[in-house]
Amino acid sequence: MENPATSTPPPPLKRNSNDVGWEYGQLCDPRVPDKVRCRLCGKEFSGGIYRMKEHIGHLKGNVSACPMSSKEDQEKYTSTEHP
Template identity: 75%
Template sequence: MDIPPTASPPRLKRNSNDVGWDYGVLCDARFPDKVKCLLCGKEFSGGIFRMKEHIDHLKGNVTVCPKSTKGDQEKCKWL
């Protein structure tokens, strides 16, 4: 079966309903803690926990996402 050239590959994510997966995907299924931000394209280790810190602009462990909105930040708040 041929895949049309416009079809995108399936997004890799963990089997979880965590809101962080709205903003990130796994870079490689073999490395479950390496994720990529769908908003800015940054890749980093630390899993979806770090992704939410990135989106929510929590400094210290990761750089902040320059493209996340206030709504995105509220959605990823964990405190």
């Protein structure tokens, strides 16, 4: 018989924030708040949730584009949130 406490994965780590970027990102380590992992492709990078939004939205310059983000995902972050 399987122990239910060990069969469910732990909740994803995220900062105490309502930022929509946490829909796609999670903290790699709670002690390093700027190290984030993409839930879609698994890429890890520094720069916090702002970089995550650039990654998902395919905004050029700081991070590579997420190969798994859909057009709908990208449109969330190509609006006025970024200069």
